[in-house]
Every structure is written in structure tokens, then in C-alpha cells.
């Protein structure tokens with residue numbers, strides 16, 4: 001247990017608030033959120049549509065700035081970093097899987113997955129070799145040359161997952177990573193995430209509505225209307241809460 005020491009946590013969110021719009025149309029989406037994402041854990045974020053989950057993980061990933069509060073990721077104070085420094089930090093330490101996949105339509109699968117490595121200066125041939133390895137792990141070993149438009153939703157989702165894993169970032173953040181996946185592929189993906197979380201200096205943060213995967217969580221944070229309402233630590237004596245349990249498991 002970390003007892004709140006930010007540098008020992010994968011991410012430490014303290015009093016984070018965020019609004020969109022201004023004047024009469026101002027909408028407060030996050031209301032003084034507190035959350036500890038521990039190293040070695042799979043943390044899941046659940047809650048109704050529109051409660052602020054994507055907004056919160058975008059702030060933790062550094063793609064969106066909070067209005068107030070404190071945020072550190074692996075001991076780095078993101079609130080004090082310049083946008084350029086955050087971009088550098090993100091490309092090295094964070095793998096982000098977007099709710100809408102965000103694949104580049106003009107690139108093949110292998111090229112899409114290579115992007116994080118190319119940004120780090122890895123040569124194109126090495127990047128492609130590694131990209132193919134990870135595509136193989138997510139069951140797309142025969143689709144290297146396809147473009148996203150030639151793939152099903154679940155296949156595109158797996159390309160996005162491969163892209164987030166390829167550079168072995170410390171923190172994997174994913175928005176609904178198994179929503180488009182069948183049981184077999186969902187299981188493969190959860191195994192890959194478990195592998196990541198086994199690294200003691202790594203962590204996985206997952207937004208999900210998928211009740212097939214809650215048993216993979218170490219910690220479940222339940223959000224509603226811009227607030228974290230409840231944190232549930234899962235272990236052998238403490239299974240996921242009844243309302244999150246489901247007979248089917250991935």
C-alpha cells in the first residue's frame with residue numbers, strides 16, 4: 001500500500017476539477033476528483049455515460065489540462081509541465097487507447113502500430129518488426145498490410161491496443177478496450193494487460209462498461225456526475241461488487 005506517496009503511485013489525482021464552455025453554458029464535468037492508481041494494478045473506472053470518465057483519463061494521459069487540482073504520473077507533476085514536455089512524457093511513458101480508436105486511415109496496420117516507436121527515433125525497419133510482433137500477439141498476424149477501413153470494429157480496436165503496447169509504456173490507459181471484442185479476443189487482450197500490470201513499475205487504467213472483465217481488476221472506482229463515489233479494492237476475500245458481477249467472464 002502506498003499511503004498516498006505520489007512518487008510511489010502510477011498516477012495520483014488530487015482535487016482535479018474541469019469545466020467546459022463558459023458563462024451560462026458552462027458545464028462542470030469533474031468535481032474535485034481524487035484517485036490513486038497504484039503501480040502493479042489494473043484499475044477500472046466505471047460509471048454512467050457522460051459522468052466524466054473519458055475527460056478524467058484524458059487529463060491523466062496529459063491530452064487535456066485540468067482547471068484545478070494536483071496530478072502526478074509516476075512522480076512527475078504534470079500540472080507544472082509545459083505542453084511540449086507533457087507530449088514528450090506521454091510518448092515515452094503512456095500508451096493510450098481511445099474510445100474511437102483514432103487509427104490513421106492512410107497507414108497500414110503495421111505502420112499505425114509503428115508510430116509510437118518512430119516518434120521515439122527507432123528505425124523504420126526495427127519499428128515494423130516490433131509492430132508485427134505485437135499485432136501477432138493480438139491475433140492480427142495476417143493483417144499487417146491492411147488499412148483500418150478494411151478491418152472490422154473489433155480488429156481496429158486490437159490495432160489500437162497493439163499501438164498502445166508496442167513501446168512498452170509504463171502506464172496503459174484505455175477507454176473501453178474490450179467493447180468491440182468477442183470473448184476469445186477480449187480474453188487475449190486482458191491477458192496482455194495482466195502482463196503489463198505484473199511489471200511492478202507499470203500499471204493499467206481501464207474505463208469500461210464491460211461486466212465480463214471486472215474480475216481482472218485490482219481496484220474499481222465508481223464515478224457519477226463528475227465525482228468518484230466509491231473505490232472498491234478487489235482481492236480473493238473481496239470480489240467485485242454484486243452489481244458488477246456477471247456470469248460470463250473474459
Ligand SMILES: Nc1ncnc2c1ncn2[C@@H]1O[C@H](COP(=O)(O)OP(=O)(O)OP(=O)(O)O)[C@@H](O)[C@H]1O
Pocket residue numbers: 020021027029047048049050051052053054055056099
Ligand atoms: N470538449 C468538450 N466540450 C464540451 N463538453 C464536453 C467536452 N468533452 C466532454 N464534454 C461533456 O463532458 C461530460 C463528460 O463527458 P465524458 O466524455 O468524459 O463522459 P464519459 O463518462 O466518458 O461518457 P461515455 O461513457 O458516454 O463515454 C459530457 O456531458 C460531455 O458532453
Ligand SMILES: [Mg+2]
Pocket residue numbers: 053054055099175
Ligand atoms: Mg467516454
